Amino acid sequence: MTAEFSPLLTEIRKLIKSSGPMPVWRYMELCLMHPQHGYYVSRDPLGREGDFTTAPEVSQMFGELLGLWAASVWRAIGSPPILRLVELGPGRGTMMADALRALRVLPPLYQSLTIHMVEVNPVLREKQRATLSGVRNITWHDSIDDIVEGPAVIFANEYFDVLPIHQMVKRETGWHERVVDLDANGKLVFGAAAEPTPRFEVLLPPLVRAAPPGAVFEWRPDTEIMKIATRVRDQDGAALIIDYGHMRSDAGDTFQAIARHSFTDPLKNPGQADVTAHVDFQALARAAEDLGARVHGPVTQGDFLKRLGIESRAATLMAKATHEVSADISGALKRLTEPGRGGMGSMFKVLGVSQP
Numbered sequence: 001m002t003a004e005f006s007p008l009l010t011e012i013r014k015l016i017k018s019s020g021p022m023p024v025w026r027y028m029e030l031c032l033m034h035p036q037h038g039y040y041v042s043r044d045p046l047g048r049e050g051d052f053t054t055a056p057e058v059s060q061m062f063g064e065l066l067g068l069w070a071a072s073v074w075r076a077i078g079s080p081p082i083l084r085l086v087e088l089g090p091g092r093g094t095m096m097a098d099a100l101r102a103l104r105v106l107p108p109l110y111q112s113l114t115i116h117m118v119e120v121n122p123v124l125r126e127k128q129r130a131t132l133s134g135v136r137n138i139t140w141h142d143s144i145d146d147i148v149e150g151p152a153v154i155f156a157n158e159y160f161d162v163l164p165i166h167q168m169v170k171r172e173t174g175w176h177e178r179v180v181d182l183d184a185n186g187k188l189v190f191g192a193a194a195e196p197t198p199r200f201e202v203l204l205p206p207l208v209r210a211a212p213p214g215a216v217f218e219w220r221p222d223t224e225i226m227k228i229a230t231r232v233r234d235q236d237g238a239a240l241i242i243d244y245g246h247m248r249s250d251a252g253d254t255f256q257a258i259a260r261h262s263f264t265d266p267l268k269n270p271g272q273a274d275v276t277a278h279v280d281f282q283a284l285a286r287a288a289e290d291l292g293a294r295v296h297g298p299v300t301q302g303d304f305l306k307r308l309g310i311e312s313r314a315a316t317l318m319a320k321a322t323h324e325v326s327a328d329i330s331g332a333l334k335r336l337t338e339p340g341r342g343g344m345g346s347m348f349k350v351l352g353v354s355q356p
Contacts, residue, residue, distance in 0.1 A: 006037070006269040006270050006271050006272050007036075007037050007271070008030065008031065008034055008037035008038075008270045008271035008272075009188070009269065009270055009271075011030075011034070011037070012027070012030060012180075012188070012270055013182060013186060013188075016180070016181060016182050017182070021179035021180060021181040021191055021193070022179060022180050023166065023167075023177050023178070023179055023180075023193075024164075024165065024166065024167040024177075024178050024179065024180060024190075024255065025164040025165060025166045025167075026164070027180040027270070028164040028165065028255070028275050028277075029164045030270065030271075031266075031270045031271055031273075031275045032162055032164075032274075032275060033120075034271060037271040038271060039271055039272070039273065039274055039275070040120070040121050040162070041120065041121055041122070054091055054095075054157065054158050055095075055157065055158075055242070055301070055336055055344060055348070056091060056094040056095035056098065056157065057091070057092075057094055058332050058335050058336055058344075059329070059332035059333070059335075059336060060098045060101075061098075061305075061310055061313050061314060061317070061329075061332065061333070061336070062095065062098070062305070062336060063094065063095040063096070063097065063098025063099045063101075063102070064098050064099065064101065064102040064313065065102075065305060065308040065309065065310055065313065066095065066098075066099050066155060066240065067098065067099030067100065067101070067102035067103045068102050068103075068308065069240065069308060070083075070085060070099065070103065070153040070155075071102075071103060071106055071109055073153050073237065073238045073354075074109050074112075074153070077151055077236050077237060077238075077355070079108070079109070079112075080112070080150070080151045080236070081112055082112055082114060082150055082151070083109065083112050083113055083114075083151055083152070083153065083237075084113075084114050084116055084147060084148070084150055084151065084152040084153070084237075085099070085100075085113050085114070085115050085116065085152070085153055085155075086116045086117075086118065086144065086147060086152050086153065086154040086155065087116070087117055087118065087154075087155045087156075087157075088118045088144065088154065088155065088156040088159045089118065089119065089156070089157070089158065089159040089162075090117045090118070090119055090124075090128055091124065091128075091157075092124065092127040092128060092131055093117070093127065093128035093129075093130075093131035093132045094131060095155065095157060096115065096117070096128075096131075096132060096135075096155075097131050097132055097135075099155075100113075100115075100132075100135060113137065114137040114138075114139070114148075115132070115135060115137060115138040115139070116138075116139055116140075116141060116147045116152075117138065117139070117140045117141065118140075118141050118142070118143060118144055118147075119140060119141075120142055125140055128140075144224075144227050144228065144231065145227065149235055150235055151235060151236040151237045152231060152232065152235065152236075152237040153237055153238060153239070153240075154228055154231070154232070154237070154238070154239035154240070155239075155240050155242075156228070156239065156240070156241045156242070156243075157240075157242045157243070158242070158243055158244075159224075159241070159243070160220070160224065160225075160241060160243050160245075160279045160284070161243050161244060161245070161276040161277065161278065161279050162274070162275075162276050163220050163224060164220070165218045165219065165220050165255065165277045166218065166219050166220070166221075167216055167217070167218050167253070167255065168197065168200060168216070168217045168218075168219075169192045169214070169215070169216055170211055170212070170213050170214065170215045170216075170217070170251075171192065171196065171213055172213055173196050174196030174197070174198075174200065174201070175196055175197055175200040175201060175204075175217070176192040176193045176194075176195070176196050176197065177192065177193040177197060178190060178191075178192055178193075178216065179191050179192060179193055180267065187267075188267040188268075188270075189267065190267070204217065205248075205249035205250070205282070205283075207248065207249060207250045207251070208249065208250060208251045211251040215251040215252075216251060216252065216253040217251050217252075218252070218253070218254060218255070218277055218278075218280070219280070219283065220280070220283070222283075222287040225241075225284050225287045225288055225353075226287060226291060228241075228288070228353060229287065229288035229291045229292075229293035229353050230291055230293075232293055232353055232354055232355050233291060233292050233293045233355055233356070235355075236355045237354070237355060238352060238353065238354035238355070239352070239353040239354070240350065240351075240352055241279075241281075241284065241350070241351045241352075241353065242301060242304075242348060242349070242350050242351075243279040243348065243349065244278060244279065244344075244347045244348050244349070245278040245279030245280060245281050245349055246278055246279075246280060246281065246282075246349075247281055247282060247298055247349065248282050249280050249282045249283050252278075254277045254278035255275070255276075255277045256275070256276060256277065257273040257274065257275045257276075258273060258274045258276070259272065259273035259274070279349070281297075281298040281349050281351055284351055285297075285298065285351060288353045292356065293353050293354065293355070293356065294353070294354045294355065294356045295351065295352070295353055296351070296352030296353070296354065297349070297350055297351045297352055298349040298350060298351040299349065299350055300339075300345060300346050300348070300349060300350070301336065301337070301344055301345055301346075301347075301348035301349065301350055302336070302337040302338065302339065302343075302344075302345025302346060303345075304350040305336055305337050305345075306337060310333065310336065310337060311333070314329050314330070314332075314333045317329050318330065
């Protein structure tokens with residue numbers, strides 16, 4: 001259960017009373033990154049004891065295959081003498097550890113690697129240090145901007161879904177920014193800015209322009225995808241973005257909160273639950289292409305992992321395992337690749353961004 005009292009709730013109420021309703025993006029930013037009470041600055045949210053489980057925590061196969069994907073990129077860009085292997089929001093370091101284990105089979109590449117972890121959570125940084133304690137040439141950064149120039153492979157697994165979203169609500173008068181306000185009892189509620197945003201409709205994707213009143217449209221600033229696309233465009237390499245989301249830009253409210261592996265009200269107990277929203281992969285691809293990078297996909301995670309050979313890898317692991325461990329491997333394979341309830345195969349998408 002989340003805590004019944006949220007210290008951040010008191011602060012948000014004060015801000016709304018003094019400055020008026022706050023945009024959804026600001027509320028989300030405070031929930032996740034408030035210096036004292038933000039969800040991502042003070043805890044380890046992963047695994048059975050946390051609030052959610054990511055693909056690297058499901059099986060070693062996920063990180064191993066991403067490591068081999070990095071090796072294929074290294075060869076495709078001419079096997080440079082130094083390759084920066086970058087992970088944005090690296091969790092406990094599990095995926096990087098698994099990727100590096102797979103890359104040991106290529107000593108020339110393994111010797112060329114410098115490892116760069118972009119992480120702002122001090123609790124998770126310490127867990128990453130423990131997981132990767134035997135790894136040399138590893139550096140932690142607050143931002144991708146801080147990483148030294150040169151060819152790079154960048155991983156962003158479940159990174160974009162926690163970047164704050166703007167939400168717009170359609171009214172008869174136009175598109176109004178969606179806000180978080182207080183009702184008469186001091187409870188947080190959704191509302192809309194009094195005035196519409198001028199000419200917002202000209203920025204909308206074609207599918208959204210005909211949306212009915214009451215429709216919600218979400219968008220994220222292009223800042224992070226621009227940093228990634230510019231980096232690989234100018235300095236060679238490629239990036240892999242893996243997240244849950246949709247292939248086409250469309251209307252819909254996906255703002256949600258997860259605590260103890262269950263959905264909860266995103267306006268209840270701010271700072272005590274993980275607040276996220278689906279990733280618009282068409283918008284990411286469009287922003288990267290507009291900057292002159294090359295885009296690959298998106299494809300579903302299930303298709304991507306199968307193309308990389310996850311079924312063969314699972315068979316190899318199962319051949320050497322006990323019956324019980326084999327069952328675990330089979331279950332992990334299904335969770336990572338299959339669609340439907342409990343599966344990540346179709347909900348999660350994969351987008352590649354590379355130098356042209």
